[in-house]
Amino acid sequence: MIGWCDTVRKPICEDNGMTVKVKFFASLKEQMGCDGATVEIGEVATAADVWLQASGGKALPPNVLVAVNMEYTDQNQAVKSGDEVAFFPPVTGG
């Protein structure tokens, strides 16, 4: 295991207590340097916002898959406090 990143706080907001749990897998985990992070979100936020926050402003690679609460979705999906948001490369099981 690579380890957990520090909690990432939205720099311009006051602490509203709203966070999501972010997870990275496989090659993306290695690129990010951590298994995931706890990320603070605003009242209205999408998976893309969470990615930007967690990645420190990197662009979301085009082939990265997005899951919210273990269901596939896309980066425009709204997220709410307590959600689990995962980012990972194309799957290669079987």
Next chain:
Amino acid sequence: MIGWCDTVRKPICEDNGMTVKVKFFASLKEQMGCDGATVEIGEVATAADVWLQASGGKALPPNVLVAVNMEYTDQNQAVKSGDEVAFFPPVTGG
């Protein structure tokens, strides 16, 4: 096993010593009342001739399959002395 029919000789020919071995299977064997027969053939003969000879002049049922020497063919196939000619219903294995 149902048993073997008597050798069927072409009534209008003299005995030329040329015969084929006929085999029936499954429901056709039951209808014919025997496993098969040895049938005398003329110099030029087809599987259809063999059928007529072996069946005593019955029409070949339309769905009956024909094999000569264990290879699928049709009733127009020429046969020669020593061949094995089989007639059977559609196959239902597996």
Next chain:
Amino acid sequence: MKIAVDTAPFSPWEALGEYEREVVQPSFPGKYGAAATFVGTMRDFNDGDAVQGMTLEHYPGMTEKQLELIVAEAFEKWSLLDALLLHRVGALKPQEPIVLVAVWSAHRKDAFEACRFLMEALKSRAPFWKKEQLDTGHRWVEKNTEGY
């Protein structure tokens, strides 16, 4: 490659384990990534009727020859490493395995397609005939259910 037609009952999963361990693995160690198999088992019903038992007739010699042709065709059409084909004949009771078809290949596409081809070709071309024992007597199965 093994093809067998036998009156003796067989255990498909044991036969598969044994064949893979004793033939496929020593012959192609590390090369097979895919195995697709089909096992046909005798049901206790057919065409809406209860079936007590079954007799499977075949044409000794031709059946084996046709099965060999079918397997050879599959090896021509797809990239296959090995195949196992077992078919029961004689008297069977419900729940007994009738047929086993298995193919091994490097990649899954070949295994999937060849396995289904073998089974359909066997059903349409290999000389086997089923006679069912019903409560009311016997009947010959006249045609197979559709495979596609």
Next chain:
Amino acid sequence: MKIAVDTAPFSPWEALGEYEREVVQPSFPGKYGAAATFVGTMRDFNDGDAVQGMTLEHYPGMTEKQLELIVAEAFEKWSLLDALLLHRVGALKPQEPIVLVAVWSAHRKDAFEACRFLMEALKSRAPFWKKEQLDTGHRWVEKNTEGY
């Protein structure tokens, strides 16, 4: 129906025999006429390179959830009696089984089609990732070979 994701190695043919004997046969005695299965085994080569070993990562929770969705879809699309799906995770060596997909049905069409569907859906939707150990280091597998 059983779905399992485990780091422990498994013997596919033994698992199939055991599951059929202990679950399928008691639940559906005389009702299943068809079983289609697929077993994926680790090769010692991929994309032209020798492979020494492999690590299979997954997303605990989501992987199982997606596998359950996929199996439920198959049961909606086809007339199936039972299904078994095993997938290995963790460190593997060549020749070790990776995945087992099996379905039981009354007739063969359902079993063949559902088995292939399950395998393709698993490969495209279940969150597993393969990292290969080559002579020259490690690499993540970036995409699967074509299934159709």
